[in-house]
Amino acid sequence: xxxxxxxxxxxxxxxxTTVDTGAIDQGLRAYMLQVYNYMGFAxxxxxxxxxxxxRTPALFHAVTQTPLAYLVMFAPLGIVFYLSFRVHKLxxxxxxxxxxxxxxxxxxxxxxxxxxxxxxxxxxxxxxxAGMFGGMSLYGYTTRTDLSRFGSFLIMGVIGIVxxxxxxxxxxxxxxxxxxxxxxxxxxxxxxxxxxxxxxEMYFEGDGTVVTGRKAIMGALALYLDFLNMFLFxxxxxxxxxx
Numbered sequence: 001x002x003x004x005x006x007x008x009x010x011x012x013x014x015x016x017t018t019v020d021t022g023a024i025d026q027g028l029r030a031y032m033l034q035v036y037n038y039m040g041f042a043x044x045x046x047x048x049x050x051x052x053x054x055r056t057p058a059l060f061h062a063v064t065q066t067p068l069a070y071l072v073m074f075a076p077l078g079i080v081f082y083l084s085f086r087v088h089k090l091x092x093x094x095x096x097x098x099x100x101x102x103x104x105x106x107x108x109x110x111x112x113x114x115x116x117x118x119x120x121x122x123x124x125x126x127x128x129x130a131g132m133f134g135g136m137s138l139y140g141y142t143t144r145t146d147l148s149r150f151g152s153f154l155i156m157g158v159i160g161i162v163x164x165x166x167x168x169x170x171x172x173x174x175x176x177x178x179x180x181x182x183x184x185x186x187x188x189x190x191x192x193x194x195x196x197x198x199x200x201e202m203y204f205e206g207d208g209t210v211v212t213g214r215k216a217i218m219g220a221l222a223l224y225l226d227f228l229n230m231f232l233f234x235x236x237x238x239x240x241x242x243x
Contacts, residue, residue: 042099054112063111079098080221122239129230129231158187180233192227199222199223
């Protein structure tokens, strides 16, 4: 099968080159599987750290009730920026290590959900999110529609909801909170398809093994963020709070 974007094929391969589509498909599948494996392991690590933090009173108090909470909140953002600008200079092993550190820190930062929402509702929303993510990622992988034209709109939308969330920290408006949550789910659902297609197209640039390994990590980071943000916004909408 050869379900990749024909534009990418023409841009990557000279006209005089005979393309082994079977080899490309096999390589693409292995590359995407690597991306999803990285993402899945990171999600598992985040969940384990979040649960362990919640179940350890002293640690939970430190990351929620002391100035350490600000470090835990902003450190993952710093790692994202660091990887985005420096990943091309890192070895694959170093990039992986930073990714695992990021996932662990993110687990610390979201440990509060176990104190706010019931475990049953967290599990329910997680599986609903997984189904939505899987469907949209599959769409992004298989569609022949060019989703790149939606990229700027989606990124601007994310910036918009971040600003709205900051504003609502002072307004405490339930209506704005609901609107931000709904828009957040829609935006990260769209970003899941967009990022999956972008990750797929990056494979056809034909880079070496090291560069491809770095791309797999950055692709996993993008999908990880799409999934977790979608999950957290869904939790705000449908999570059952503890009494």
